[in-house]
Amino acid sequence: MLELRSVSLQRDDNEIIKNLSAVFRDGHVYAVLGNNGVGKSTLAYIIMGLESYRNYSGSVVFNGQAIDDFTVSERAKLGITLGWQEPCRFDGITVKEYLTLGGKRELSSERIAEVLDIVGLPKDYLFRAVDSTLSGGERKRIELASVILLDPKVVVLDEPDSGIDLMSTSMINRVFDALSDNGTTLIVITHREEIASMAEEAYLMCGGNMIKNGDPEEIIAYYRTACDDCRHVNEPLKKVN
Ligand SMILES: Nc1ncnc2c1ncn2[C@@H]1O[C@H](COP(=O)(O)OP(=O)(O)OP(=O)(O)O)[C@@H](O)[C@H]1O
Numbered sequence: 001m002l003e004l005r006s007v008s009l010q011r012d013d014n015e016i017i018k019n020l021s022a023v024f025r026d027g028h029v030y031a032v033l034g035n036n037g038v039g040k041s042t043l044a045y046i047i048m049g050l051e052s053y054r055n056y057s058g059s060v061v062f063n064g065q066a067i068d069d070f071t072v073s074e075r076a077k078l079g080i081t082l083g084w085q086e087p088c089r090f091d092g093i094t095v096k097e098y099l100t101l102g103g104k105r106e107l108s109s110e111r112i113a114e115v116l117d118i119v120g121l122p123k124d125y126l127f128r129a130v131d132s133t134l135s136g137g138e139r140k141r142i143e144l145a146s147v148i149l150l151d152p153k154v155v156v157l158d159e160p161d162s163g164i165d166l167m168s169t170s171m172i173n174r175v176f177d178a179l180s181d182n183g184t185t186l187i188v189i190t191h192r193e194e195i196a197s198m199a200e201e202a203y204l205m206c207g208g209n210m211i212k213n214g215d216p217e218e219i220i221a222y223y224r225t226a227c228d229d230c231r232h233v234n235e236p237l238k239k240v241n
């Protein structure tokens with residue numbers, strides 16, 4: 001189980017995460033919804049423990065252990081992974097090298113081809129370079145393939161559908177299934193209702209806090225009504241009922 005206990009993070013004069021608490025139970029699929037700038041990616045970086053986000057207060061607890069002093073690589077060793085909103089590009093590395101961590105992971109060609117198929121790419125992409133010659137959507141698909149192959153215990157997918165065409169919702173569903181089938185806890189940051197409705201539980205984030213959680217359909221309905229015209233990125237929403 002991954003728990004966030006009263007987590008806050010200050011940047012310049014703004015508190016961009018405010019006393020945020022949430023619980024993510026093992027093997028479940030969660031959606032985190034919220035408008036631009038409410039702190040979703042920041043929350044992902046805090047969970048992953050990125051160096052410049054480690055000065056938060058409160059606690060991130062993984063299987064009962066506070067991991068606030070753990071670095072990114074120590075958290076990765078525990079099985080925590082991040083699928084980036086904007087995946088990085090690496091000049092001079094092939095997709096195969098990227099997916100096998102430069103050959104450090106022994107993965108059969110069949111397994112890699114199977115995962116490329118899940119993300120909708122033919123296996124000849126293995127020999128493409130992970131550089132600017134890949135389209136944004138192809139890069140995002142490769143990022144999703146790498147997350148599946150890591151077989152994480154917990155993964156935060158930061159807008160897995162961004163840059164992916166609207167017709168590929170079933171591909172995203174296959175990615176979630178592949179991860180869930182291995183018992184991975186999924187925390188999916190998204191703006192899209194179709195993606196959020198694939199989750200078992202949803203959180204609504206506003207002004208750096210989780211303001212509501214529950215059944216995805218209820219949270220989506222609330223998000224649609226209460227957040228539609230709201231642009232108060234640094235203030236919590238007023239409760240509508
Ligand atoms: N290093 C920083 N310094 C100052 N402000 C920052 C910093 N990083 C993020 N912020 C601000 O914190 C807020 C939350 O940013 P974050 O990227 O987490 O939002 P988000 O919910 O992921 O948005 P989006 O939906 O656009 O991806 C934004 O207002 C952003 O401008």
Ligand SMILES: [Mg+2]
Nearest residue numbers: 040041042085
């Ligand atoms: Mg973001």
